[in-house]
Each structure stands twice: as structure tokens, then as C-alpha cells.
Amino acid sequence: MPEQEMYAVLHCEPCEECVHEDRQSVEDGQLSWESSSACTRYDVRWCDRGRGVPPPWIRDRIVEREGTVHLPVGGFGGVPIAVLRRVYGLTVAELVAARKAGYRATPVEARYLSGPTP
Template sequence: MAEQQMDGIAHCEPCEECVQEEGQFVRDGELRWETYDSCTRYPFQACDRGAGVPPPWIRERILAREGSVHLPVGGPGGIPIALLRRVYGLSIAEVVAARAEGYRATPVEARYLARAAP
């Protein structure tokens, strides 16, 4: 399960000056993520960070910006099923689908999984 920490100051309705930044990285062998929101028009800042795979809405923004990497699952040259289940917490049905179709990972997740695979 992902560890998460959130900090925020004030409140702002989204406007054209609002900035949203999100990212993923590996620190000390652990997959991590963070997001930062700010506004130059109003005094607003928010920061959210955690360990593991980011929440779905943050992960989707990362995928939209950076694209995805198609990973084969299981078999020779594929990401081990046990590793995929441990990192993403996939159900058996999701693992079966990933085994048949591959898995869509962010570039950082793909590098992390490739290093973690035996």
C-alpha cells in the first residue's frame, strides 16, 4: 500500500494561472511520486507525495504527459507476475488481462520494474 503525505495552504478556484506538476522517481530503491499545485494570482500552494504507485488521477496525468511503456508480463523476457502484483496490487483478473495483453506503465515504473525483475 502506498504511503502518502499532503501539505496545503489556502484555497483557490482553478484559473489560467494555476500550475499543476506531477512526477515519479526512484529514491533509495523505492518507487516514489509527488505533485505540486500553485497559483500566482491567489496565495495557494499544495504538495502531495508518497511511496509506491501514485493515485490513479495523478498516474493518468503522468501517462498523458510522458506516454506509456508496454511491458510484456510473465514468460521469458516479461515482468514477473509476482512483482507486478506486489507493486500494483492487481487482482487475479487484472493479472490475467496483463498476461494476455501486457501492462501499460509510466517510463519511471518501467525502469523500476526492469531493475527489480530477476
């Protein structure tokens, strides 16, 4: 059985010394994300990262800080529907809505989706 380590540090609610950072990037042709936190008062550090679209709570913080870019979906010059379905896992109903109204992507997602077919 593989060995697994877990560390837990309990501390107060976030204080004025807590620093939190969320970011997206494109690495090796894939959408990536990273979220990190640190508190110098309680010597706590935390980091999480992954490939693809970030979890909703992290994406929401990125959108709050950076805003969104409106992308047309389908047709000439629009993001291919199949790409949206693969990247975001949208349902058919969500794809129909995106086809009509466009899709709101973070700036990094917009660059990724608007570049060569991912």
C-alpha cells in the first residue's frame, strides 16, 4: 500500500497577514491553475495546482480580480462547440445557451480557446 502523508495546522480565521493568490496559465499547451495561501503570523502555507479549468471557487476569485472576456461560440471566428464541451464539460443545454449568447472566459482561458485548436 502506498504511503500517504497528511499535514494539518489549525489556526484562527484569516487575518490581515494572510496572503492568497490564484492564477491560471497555459503550460505545455494545456490550461493550468495554481492557488496558494500563506500566513506569516501562524507560519502556515498551502498550495494546490492542477490542469484544466480550476475548481469553481478558484475560478470565481480569478474572475473577480481579472474580469471576463466575451467569446462568440460556433460559426466563423467563434470558439468551436466541441472545444467548449471538452474544456468545460458543458451540457447540451449550456452549449445551446453559449451558442446564442457567447461564453464568458477568463483572460487566460480566452487566449487558450482563441489560439490554435486546443
